[in-house]
Amino acid sequence: MKITGYRTLQTRHDWGRPVGDANGFIVSGITEVPLVVIETDEGVEGIGMGSHHDLDRIFPALEGKDPRSVSSLYDAMLARVFKTGHAGATFGGIGAFDMALWDLKAKAAGEPLWRLLGGADRFVTGYASGLDIALDDDRLAAFYTGMAERGFTSGKLKGGRDAEADVRRLRILADVLSVNTPHPALMLDANESWNLKQAVRYVTEVERAVDLTWIEEPLRRWDAAGHARLTSSVRAAVATGENLTGLEQFRPLFDAHAVDIAQAGAVWGITHFLRVALVAHSRDLPVSPVGLTANYAVTGAAAAVPNHLSAEIQDLGAPVGVTLDQHIADGGVVLGDEPGVGVSIDERLIAESRGADSWTTPEGPHVRSQRTGLHLVTDSTWQA
Structure with missing residues (x-):
């Protein structure tokens, strides 16, 4: 079994409530969910979740390789971004591919992960x-x-x-x-x-x-x-x-x-x-x-x-x-x-779904306040 390519999709999760933390929250309670599908020459596919960031830069570490060699491929992905570093969203891209590789390995073995x-x-x-x-x-x-x-x-x-x-x-x-x-x-x-x-x-x-x-x-x-x-x-x-x-x-x-x-x-x-x-x-x-x-x-x-x-x-x-x-x-x-x-x-259903708010909007919990940790008084009126 060899890895031949990958494709990306994006769906959304409706939490049914505002979600967030001390740094902010998403009012709509609707957030995007990035998905990655690794393709193989045997038609078996692996599904991953995480991030779409830097996938094109990471993928050469996987192309043509046997997806069942998960640990070695994980280290190969880290090595692929050695100079610029794997922190942040790039690590999420590696994580998405990693989940898809484990999915392929478990499917090939005929077992749940x-x-x-x-x-x-x-x-x-x-x-x-x-x-x-x-x-x-x-x-x-x-x-x-x-x-x-x-x-x-x-x-x-x-x-x-x-x-x-x-x-x-x-x-x-x-x-x-x-x-x-x-x-x-x-x-x-x-x-x-x-x-x-x-x-x-x-x-x-x-x-x-x-x-x-x-x-x-x-x-x-x-x-x-x-x-x-x-x-x-x-x-x-x-x-x-x-x-x-x-x-x-x-x-x-x-x-x-x-x-x-x-x-x-x-x-x-x-x-x-x-x-x-x-x-x-x-x-x-x-x-x-x-x-x-x-x-x-x-x-x-x-x-x-x-x-x-x-x-x-x-x-x-x-x-x-x-x-x-x-x-x-x-x-x-x-x-x-x-x-x-x-x-x-269900890729058809995902394609038909519309609209998604992002965790990374300025109001959201992934944007840190410039005054965080610099308040003499903390109370419920504190704005992140």
Whole structure:
């Protein structure tokens, strides 16, 4: 089997609610979903999700190669962009190709990804995450009520602007999720919006009222020294890593004992997740994949690593024209048996769908405020 080409598609995901974080939000709740299809000389195709960025520059590393050599091809893609670097959106392009390669490998083996990678259990535990900073209290309660009905016992709130409001909203999560457990796990995600002292003061204030399981992305993603000081100053575990593009970027954080929960962004691909998970395991750290709506296949990889803690489940639906061989139940994901990564697409339906808003609009959560981390007072009127 040889790789002969690739094509791209773009569909959209309708979240049914505004989605975002401390850096901004998408009012429409409609976002684009890039898809990549790798073609082979045997007619078997692999489907990937991630980014369309730099695909033309990366593809020569794959052309004419056997797609089943996934690990070698992953390193070949990294080498292909050696001079300019693989960080940022380019890493997302590598991740999209990587998912498609794993899809081809699993299809060729006639197995679902989770079994190909050695998983024994098709169930992957998860936590509810509403990307909910723009939701009022009623809509917040409604979202987590729906997730509680699917068996979830833990939830993550987007916050970081107003500690009093975050405490009130975390208590809403606790109340709703308590139908399944007397002690729901509560997490708070600040999305890199604080400096170190702000983080210590803010988390300390929240912890006076709420038992936080973890605080997520409290500081800039590369701040190993700051994360190390923070984790020794608060009770909550410190979780970070979703925006680190490459295993080498985790090294300073691991060496500084700055991370309690290693997170890997699903958009960066399956091989990246597997490598982060194993390095974290070597340090007795749990791993948690973030944003499975950007790459549902990482769920299958999570089933196969020994230190998976919980996966971020942000929505119960799927993008237009995308069918998933999995379902949400009992507080997690139940994976299916179809060969491949468990994602199939209807290209006709995708072509007929119109309109998509982007995560990268100026109002959206991927544009960092120039004043982030530079406020003497944080409150609900703070504009990102």
